[in-house]
Every structure is written in C-alpha cells, then in structure tokens.
Amino acid sequence: MQDESLEDWLERVDQDYLAHISLDCVVFGFHAGQLKVLLLKMKHEDRLALPGGFVMKTETLEEAAIRTLRERTGVENVFLQQFCVFSEVLRSDPATRPDDLRRIGISPEKASWFAQRFISVGFYALVEFSCVVPRPDWLSDTCDWYNLDERGPLILDHDRILETALHTLQSQLNHQPVGYNLLPRKFTLPELQKLYEAILGKKLDRRNFQRKIFSFGILRSLDEKRTGVAHKAPYLYSFDLRKYQKALKGGLQGGW
Amino acid sequence: MQDESLEDWLERVDQDYLAHISLDCVVFGFHAGQLKVLLLKMKHEDRLALPGGFVMKTETLEEAAIRTLRERTGVENVFLQQFCVFSEVLRSDPATRPDDLRRIGISPEKASWFAQRFISVGFYALVEFSCVVPRPDWLSDTCDWYNLDERGPLILDHDRILETALHTLQSQLNHQPVGYNLLPRKFTLPELQKLYEAILGKKLDRRNFQRKIFSFGILRSLDEKRTGVAHKAPYLYSFDLRKYQKALKGGLQGGW
DNA sequence: CCAAAAGTGTTGTTTTTACACCCATGA
DNA sequence: TCATGGGTGTAAAAACAACACTTTTGG
Numbered sequence: 001m002q003d004e005s006l007e008d009w010l011e012r013v014d015q016d017y018l019a020h021i022s023l024d025c026v027v028f029g030f031h032a033g034q035l036k037v038l039l040l041k042m043k044h045e046d047r048l049a050l051p052g053g054f055v056m057k058t059e060t061l062e063e064a065a066i067r068t069l070r071e072r073t074g075v076e077n078v079f080l081q082q083f084c085v086f087s088e089v090l091r092s093d094p095a096t097r098p099d100d101l102r103r104i105g106i107s108p109e110k111a112s113w114f115a116q117r118f119i120s121v122g123f124y125a126l127v128e129f130s131c132v133v134p135r136p137d138w139l140s141d142t143c144d145w146y147n148l149d150e151r152g153p154l155i156l157d158h159d160r161i162l163e164t165a166l167h168t169l170q171s172q173l174n175h176q177p178v179g180y181n182l183l184p185r186k187f188t189l190p191e192l193q194k195l196y197e198a199i200l201g202k203k204l205d206r207r208n209f210q211r212k213i214f215s216f217g218i219l220r221s222l223d224e225k226r227t228g229v230a231h232k233a234p235y236l237y238s239f240d241l242r243k244y245q246k247a248l249k250g251g252l253q254g255g256w
Numbered sequence: 257m258q259d260e261s262l263e264d265w266l267e268r269v270d271q272d273y274l275a276h277i278s279l280d281c282v283v284f285g286f287h288a289g290q291l292k293v294l295l296l297k298m299k300h301e302d303r304l305a306l307p308g309g310f311v312m313k314t315e316t317l318e319e320a321a322i323r324t325l326r327e328r329t330g331v332e333n334v335f336l337q338q339f340c341v342f343s344e345v346l347r348s349d350p351a352t353r354p355d356d357l358r359r360i361g362i363s364p365e366k367a368s369w370f371a372q373r374f375i376s377v378g379f380y381a382l383v384e385f386s387c388v389v390p391r392p393d394w395l396s397d398t399c400d401w402y403n404l405d406e407r408g409p410l411i412l413d414h415d416r417i418l419e420t421a422l423h424t425l426q427s428q429l430n431h432q433p434v435g436y437n438l439l440p441r442k443f444t445l446p447e448l449q450k451l452y453e454a455i456l457g458k459k460l461d462r463r464n465f466q467r468k469i470f471s472f473g474i475l476r477s478l479d480e481k482r483t484g485v486a487h488k489a490p491y492l493y494s495f496d497l498r499k500y501q502k503a504l505k506g507g508l509q510g511g512w
Numbered sequence: 513c514c515a516a517a518a519g520t521g522t523t524g525t526t527t528t529t530a531c532a533c534c535c536a537t538g539a
Numbered sequence: 540t541c542a543t544g545g546g547t548g549t550a551a552a553a554a555c556a557a558c559a560c561t562t563t564t565g566g
Binding site: 005006007010013016017018021054055056057058059061062082084085087089106110117119121138139171175253255 | 377431
Binding site: 461463464467468471484485486487488489509510511 | 527528529530531535536537538539
C-alpha cells in the first residue's frame with residue numbers, strides 16, 4: 001500500500017479486501033442449578049451449532065442479533081452483549097457446508113455462498129429460562145437447551161466461541177446485570193448463589209455470599225417464601241433494578 | 257426470513273445483507289507523565305482521525321491491524337487488543353468524505369466506495385513512546401502524538417471509539433500487560449505510578465502504590481538509579497515478564 | 513422422626529487506607 | 540542552601556475467610 005497510488009489500490013480493493021460479516025449468539029439460560037446454552041441442530045448435520053445470522057444494511061449488529069434470535073430460536077427480549085470478533089481465515093469448513101446444503105436441495109452455486117469467508121461477531125445473550133419456548137427455524141431440526149458440560153461437539157469454531165463467551169461472562173459478573181437477566185423475577189438466595197457457582201465453576205460459602213450480596217443493596221426482600229418445596233422454605237427476593245444498575249456502574253466490589 | 261424459502265433468501269442476500277469491514281486503531285503511548293494517542297491528519301480535512309484500514313482475504317483482523325499500523329504510522333511490534341465493534345448504520349459521513357477524495361483527484365465513482373457502509377472493529381494498541389517515529393502515509397498529512405485531553409475533534413465516530421478504548425484500557429489494567437507495553441524496559445516506580453494515574457485519571461498514594469505493585473512480584477529491581485535528573489535519584493526497575501504474565505492470568509488482585 | 517436444605521454471627525486474618533519524616537540531588 | 544521529588548513504616552478500619560448450630564419441611 002505504501003508504494004501504490006490510491007487509484008490502483010481502489011482497483012483491487014473489492015477483490016482483495018472483501019469479507020462478509022456474520023454473527024453468532026451464545027444464549028445462556030439457568031435452570032435446576034445448571035447453566036445452559038441454546039443450540040441448534042441443523043438438518044443433515046450431526047454436530048450442533050450456535051444460532052447465527054447476518055447483518056442487513058439497515059440495522060446495527062445488535063439489532064441483527066436480536067432479529068436472529070427471534071427468527072431462529074423464538075427468543076424475544078434478550079439482554080445482549082458483543083464480546084469478540086472471530087476472524088480466522090479458515091473459520092469455515094468448506095468441506096462440509098456446501099455438501100449439506102446441496103443435500104437439502106440448494107444449487108451448488110448458491111451453496112457456495114456459505115463457503116465464503118465470514119468474519120463473525122460473537123454475542124452472548126442472557127435469557128430467563130422459563131420465558132423461552134425454543135422454536136427451530138426452517139434451517140434447523142431442533143433448537144434446545146444443553147447443559148454446558150454435556151453438549152456435543154459444535155460446528156466450525158463454535159466451541160471456541162462458546163468457551164470465549166463463558167470466560168467473558170465470568171469476567172463480567174460484577175459489571176453486567178447477570179442475575180437480573182438469568183433468574184425469574186422472584187428467586188431465592190440459594191438460587192442466586194447456585195447461579196454464581198455455576199458461572200464461576202466453584203462453590204461459595206453460603207453465609208459469606210449472602211452477606212456480600214446484601215451489602216450491595218440490590219435486593220428487595222419480598223416477605224414471601226417459596227412454597228411447595230421440600231425442606232425449609234426459603235425467602236423470595238427480587239432485584240431493585242434502579243439500585244442494581246447504579247451499583248453496576250462502578251462494578252460490584254470485591255472478588256468471588 | 258421465517259416465511260421465506262432458503263432459495264429466495266439467497267437471491268437477495270448479497271443486496272440486503274452486504275456490509276464492509278474496516279478497523280480503527282487507538283494507539284496509546286506514554287510520555288512525560290501524559291497518556292498520548294497517535295492521530296492522523298488527512299489531506300483536505302481539518303479534523304483528526306484514528307489510523308484505520310481494511311482486512312484482506314488472507315489475514316485475520318489482528319494481522320490487518322498490525323499491517324495497518326505499520327503502513328500508516330510506521331509503528332512496528334505493537335501490543336494489540338480488539339475491544340468493540342462499531343456498527344451504527346450512519347457511521348460514515350457521506351456528505352464529506354467523497355468530496356475530500358474528489359479534491360485530491362479521485363474520480364466520483366471511486367470516491368463513493370468510501371461512502372459505503374462500514375462496520376468497524378476497534379483495536380487499542382500499546383506502544384513504547386520512544387520506539388515510535390510517526391511516519392504519515394500518502395493519505396495523510398501528519399501523524400503525531402496528542403495528549404488525550406488536548407486533541408481536536410475527530411472524524412466520523414472516532415471520538416466515541418477513542419472514549420471506548422480508554423474505558424476498556426482502564427477496565428483491563430489488571431488483566432493486560434499495560435505497564436510492560438507502555439513503558440521503556442527500565443523505568444522508575446514514580447513513572448509507573450504516573451502511568452497508572454494517567455490511565456485511571458486519579459491520583460494514587462505513593463506508598464500504597466509501591467506496596468501493592470511489589471506484592472504482585474512482577475518487578476525486578478535493578479540496582480541502578482536514574483541519573484541526570486534533578487532531586488533524589490530514583491531506582492530503576494524492569495518487569496519480570498514471566499511472573500507478570502503468570503500474575504495476569506488470574507488478574508492482578510485488588511482495586512485502584 | 514428423620515433427612516435435607518435454609519437461616520443466622522463470631523472470630524481471626526488479611527487487605528486497605530491514611531498519614532509524616534528524612535534523604536539526595538541539581539540549581 | 541534550598542526546593543523538589545524519592546524513599547520508607549505504622550496504626551486503625553474494613554473486608555475476607557472459616558466455621559456450627561438451629562429451624563423448617565416433606566416424605
């Protein structure tokens with residue numbers, strides 16, 4: 001570029017520089033003490049995939065990610081955060097994808113569109129498990145929740161994207177409204193603690209956890225107990241969203 | 257997309273979905289107690305710009321960013337970190353850019369290439385100030401260091417990109433080898449402290465700072481003093497890179 | 513009645529903060 | 540010699556880590 005004129009450079013820019021953009025979403029949920037992730041199984045493909053899509057000219061990446069999740073998984077109203085761009089030159093799997101598409105009746109030249117180079121922006125999404133009715137789109141066989149540690153292998157570099165999302169989630173636990181978005185409106189402290197333990201991958205001391213959470217002043221105590229469960233009935237809480245967001249501005253203090 | 261066949265979708269994907277990728281680099285340096293940023297002044301444009309470029313088909317974004325910095329600013333061997341993707345639909349300034357290009361002799365149709373929609377990946381770079389000999393490329397008039405708080409207005413959304421980079425740098429101070437990449441090999445503790453203060457935008461207590469930095473065990477004491485300065489000669493240190501990197505894995509502990 | 517989970521406080525240890533004096537150097 | 544910045548320690552306060560018994564409930 002140094003010794004070349006701008007005109008010359010513009011001649012070849014479209015051919016040398018073009019890359020397409022895609023996005024992939026790691027949708028986290030929490031149920032029964034387990035951190036879950038929403039994965040698609042594509043027709044004629046054994047491995048699972050993250051829900052992903054493309055950006056239209058008229059929308060931002062964030063808007064595209066929201067639209068993608070609505071269209072491909074039936075999920076609405078998600079908390080979304082971009083976390084990394086994946087731009088390895090050989091991300092795609094030209095050996096498999098066009099074949100699969102041809103099998104479901106796409107012409108070879110159309111199928112080859114998918115084998116182009118895509119640079120993908122990774123998003124993680126936090127959704128309340130019980131609000132989701134997974135609904136696969138026409139490209140996918142199934143759309144289901146998987147335990148993080150019981151998923152099968154994923155296509156392309158989706159394993160890496162998922163791992164990166166999890167690390168990001170761990171590191172942002174004190175800076176994003178993680179509890180608010182993953183738990184139902186009313187929840188118990190042991191549930192909140194199990195969520196933290198699931199994300200961090202380690203056990204926490206019950207009393208220290210409660211003291212610390214209370215010290216943030218982000219919980220509203222509800223004078224209700226969870227009924228119908230075995231053993232002693234735990235109290236219910238909900239987040240005080242105003243205070244939660246104010247507390248997050250400076251980051252919740254201290255380590256886990 | 258829900259009610260459309262894959263074939264139909266592929267028909268219109270290139271026209272509705274295409275977006276180009278660019279990248280912009282916020283190059284930080286540190287000199288005379290000030291955090292600096294490297295900015296370009298373009299021909300026929302009063303405002304300043306971040307050095308930016310495009311990705312070739314054969315390289316990752318990180319490789320493209322390294323190449324861009326070498327070509328446009330003469331900077332080699334930088335520490336780079338992607339931090340955010342900027343995908344506002346109206347990032348570009350179609351009113352100004354094509355005009356400017358026409359003024360420097362580019363034909364209108366070529367000039368319009370720059371007015372397309374670009375989604376830009378932001379990188380921040382950390383370089384040792386004294387290693388940089390800014391060298392503007394053929395698109396730029398000047399390439400110089402500016403104090404963070406004394407820069408003029410920037411083109412496009414580059415002000416926002418710069419702000420975001422600074423916030424990211426602040427939040428990653430305990431997780432990236434910031435001191436190692438911004439300071440010369442040998443440095444004094446007061447210099448390191450001024451770097452932290454410049455990044456965080458606040459004063460730190462001298463004794464507490466030293467105790468904490470020492471507690472990380474990442475410094476190697478050099479049995480040398482800085483000579484030729486007024487006042488008492490401070491000791492020189494350098495980073496023990498092995499220990500620094502090991503300490504960064506878990507994040508340096510504690511707040512500033 | 514018993515097994516299993518939930519509620520609750522205290523203590524010792526570590527970390528953080530705040531703060532003041534002497535020393536070396538170049539001007 | 541003096542003005543300026545660099546080196547150094549201590550004490551009080553806050554945060555953290557470790558730990559055990561009692562209560563409630565469904566089975």
